Amino acid sequence: MDRQSPSGAIRRLVTGVAIVIAVILAIGGLAAIGALVLAVIAASNYGSNK
Incomplete structure (x- = not known):
């Protein structure tokens, strides 16, 4: 304990x-969550545009 x-x-x-x-x-984690959110938004926009 002397040599600390x-x-x-x-x-x-x-x-x-x-x-x-x-x-x-x-x-x-933040990057993964952001990518996931962007993917969901892009997928919903792509689906609604069609």
């Missing part, structure tokens, strides 16, 4: 990686 810098660095690294993964998942 290695564990602190590892904890900081893990926290950074977790934040990066969370951001990527959030952006990917």
Whole structure:
């Protein structure tokens, strides 16, 4: 417990990686939801125009 810098660095690294993964998942999720909504709107417009 006296040498706290290695564990602190590892904890900081893990926290950074977790934040990066969370951001990527959030952006990917929003992009997927947006694409899904656009696809539904495009499909409904295409179907109603025909």
